[in-house]
Amino acid sequence: MDILLQQIINGLVQGSVYALVALGYTMVYGILGLINFAHGEVVMVGAMVALASIQVLLAAALSPLLVLVLSVIVAVAVCMALGYSIERIAYRPLRNAPRLAPLITAIGVSIVLQNLAMIIWGREYHSFPQLLPNNPHNIGGAIINEVQIAIVITAIAVMLGLMLLVHRTRLGRAMRAVAENPTAASLMGVNINKVISTTFMLGSALAAIAGIMVSANYGVVHYYMGFMLGLKAFTAAVLGGIGNLRGAMVGGVLLGLIESLGAGYIGPLTGGILGSNYQDAFAFFVLIAVLIFRPSGLLGERVAERA
Amino acid sequence: MLRHSFALLFSAALLVTVTACSKSETPKSSSASDELVVRIGAAAPLTGPQAHIGKDNENGTRMAIEDANARGIMIGGRKARFELLSEDDQTDPKTATIVAQKLVDAKVNGVIGHLNSGTTIPAARIYNDNGIPQISPSATAVSYTAQGFKTAFRVMANDGQQGKVLGEFAVKKLNAKTIAVIDDRTAYGQGLADEFIKSAQAQGAQIVAHEYTTDKAVDFSAVLTSIKGKKPDLLFFGGMDPQGVPMVKQLKSLGLSAKFMMGDGGYTPKMPELAGAAADGMYASLPGVPLDRMPNGRDFAQRYEAKFKQPIQLYAPYCYDATNVMIAAMQKAGSAEPAKYLPELAKTSYDGVTAKISFDDKGDLKGGAITLYQVQQGKWVAIETMGGAAP
Numbered sequence: 001m002d003i004l005l006q007q008i009i010n011g012l013v014q015g016s017v018y019a020l021v022a023l024g025y026t027m028v029y030g031i032l033g034l035i036n037f038a039h040g041e042v043v044m045v046g047a048m049v050a051l052a053s054i055q056v057l058l059a060a061a062l063s064p065l066l067v068l069v070l071s072v073i074v075a076v077a078v079c080m081a082l083g084y085s086i087e088r089i090a091y092r093p094l095r096n097a098p099r100l101a102p103l104i105t106a107i108g109v110s111i112v113l114q115n116l117a118m119i120i121w122g123r124e125y126h127s128f129p130q131l132l133p134n135n136p137h138n139i140g141g142a143i144i145n146e147v148q149i150a151i152v153i154t155a156i157a158v159m160l161g162l163m164l165l166v167h168r169t170r171l172g173r174a175m176r177a178v179a180e181n182p183t184a185a186s187l188m189g190v191n192i193n194k195v196i197s198t199t200f201m202l203g204s205a206l207a208a209i210a211g212i213m214v215s216a217n218y219g220v221v222h223y224y225m226g227f228m229l230g231l232k233a234f235t236a237a238v239l240g241g242i243g244n245l246r247g248a249m250v251g252g253v254l255l256g257l258i259e260s261l262g263a264g265y266i267g268p269l270t271g272g273i274l275g276s277n278y279q280d281a282f283a284f285f286v287l288i289a290v291l292i293f294r295p296s297g298l299l300g301e302r303v304a305e306r307a
Numbered sequence: 308m309l310r311h312s313f314a315l316l317f318s319a320a321l322l323v324t325v326t327a328c329s330k331s332e333t334p335k336s337s338s339a340s341d342e343l344v345v346r347i348g349a350a351a352p353l354t355g356p357q358a359h360i361g362k363d364n365e366n367g368t369r370m371a372i373e374d375a376n377a378r379g380i381m382i383g384g385r386k387a388r389f390e391l392l393s394e395d396d397q398t399d400p401k402t403a404t405i406v407a408q409k410l411v412d413a414k415v416n417g418v419i420g421h422l423n424s425g426t427t428i429p430a431a432r433i434y435n436d437n438g439i440p441q442i443s444p445s446a447t448a449v450s451y452t453a454q455g456f457k458t459a460f461r462v463m464a465n466d467g468q469q470g471k472v473l474g475e476f477a478v479k480k481l482n483a484k485t486i487a488v489i490d491d492r493t494a495y496g497q498g499l500a501d502e503f504i505k506s507a508q509a510q511g512a513q514i515v516a517h518e519y520t521t522d523k524a525v526d527f528s529a530v531l532t533s534i535k536g537k538k539p540d541l542l543f544f545g546g547m548d549p550q551g552v553p554m555v556k557q558l559k560s561l562g563l564s565a566k567f568m569m570g571d572g573g574y575t576p577k578m579p580e581l582a583g584a585a586a587d588g589m590y591a592s593l594p595g596v597p598l599d600r601m602p603n604g605r606d607f608a609q610r611y612e613a614k615f616k617q618p619i620q621l622y623a624p625y626c627y628d629a630t631n632v633m634i635a636a637m638q639k640a641g642s643a644e645p646a647k648y649l650p651e652l653a654k655t656s657y658d659g660v661t662a663k664i665s666f667d668d669k670g671d672l673k674g675g676a677i678t679l680y681q682v683q684q685g686k687w688v689a690i691e692t693m694g695g696a697a698p
Contacts, residue, residue: 267533
């Protein structure tokens, strides 16, 4: 029983990170119909920038909590600027081009960012300092530490904030309007370019936060870390219904749970025929099954709500 | 994209050197001033999660080549100038065959590589088909030299030897009765884990779990949790340090009390540096005798650090030895022609910085020693050297 509980906690922590990154994919898709494949790399840049600023701030002998808050602010600011530039340079000139063109530039941006990070921060792994206390807490035999609790709480808070923003503010209304019909929105006086830029900046801010979470949890930062995470989060977004905010959250948490329960129980359930080497295959199998029966994802049909 | 433009630049540079060389090889009467250009290919992952180890390999090979050029080596009465052609195989077996073909097309005289068993094995066929001698510094999978290629050599004990020693050590010295195993499903991780299991079972230990991951994963909480339920005395991981670091950290944060052990893929300075206190007490092995016990080992380490401004990661000394072994065979044969120096290479007897190197009829290192290390207070400490009577 404690093992099952532990697997669920593992899945929730992992899923919260997937969900945050998936939100970035889904927001951009909702507005532009574009898969921003560079998003995983923005997560990595967020982690790297946070690490660099933590090193500078720790040298200035500030308190750990202050260092964390300041470095989050720096990382979020840098990533927002990066998200804005990516959209301005790689996507806006191609807005009326065939759909494949921006997809190719997205992959290009991803490779450029990866290689730039490799040149700036080197090929080696960096250790991410531990700023929060990391004491294990025992819940019914399962163990969760403070960093993981912080990850889940932050993820929930950020998601709720985003929902409020999209559904209750002027900006959110503009975003929904652009998502529904860009031409009509612009005739109604919505500045489309500004809304799209803001969306990219918001998504990148979420990516920065996710990057810091992942690094704090694993304690390791590497220029390559965004690639696999981006792929998994993209899967989560599709699973939940791409373009749908709630779908991204549900898809992320679900993917995390499927992965951890799959890896933990696939062996015993199949009598040892399939092992944990099918962990990733299991997640993709679920994705395929969902797409066969619900091609637009779990929550994908609520087109009006996409943002 | 960047990578591609680099590749373009690189091939352009290659074209220039090729044309330049063909010019220098046009018959000139003064044979003394004639330089013999010898191209040594190097292949390792220079991008991706193992890029830090791959770059380390390239550095080791580069150092041997620059040393040889500085010494001014004569091959068959002509002054030899060695050139390094370094390729990125991205830890990917498919890419490995592409870069192998690229090196063959560039007419290299020999290849030092690849780093991983998974890339070395498919590439070996291409080198063999073209008669190019290949020395892998670090591919330890048994099947690499079992393919029956005359051109394939390695300067490191294979997983048959290493897995056996690790299994015996775990059971006899660490008193592990129940053992859990994770492997990363690469040719190296899988092969080493299988040999380890064979040896541990032969010693009477029980394997309570065999779980799997990949060489790109960072989250192991799920498999570790299911292993935790089986309460093993020891956990063995067949894989490299990019997975080892987060694994040992998650092991500790999940409250597993099992001892942690890896093969040569875990013996890097990054391991204790990045995992911190979590790595304390873990074990890893490395074929060969500890570097500072070798006659020239300490000197090599100092020169390496002075030159590249970073400590040796893992296999650089093996690459250095492999390159020198190849150069020595060329000198002895009086030719850098692959077909001419290959017989000399097979007969090698060379005092390297990692071991006294000679090959058996399969191309494996004869009588390789294996050393076990433990992390004590954030540093790797050699605790025992097993096997490896002087050849």
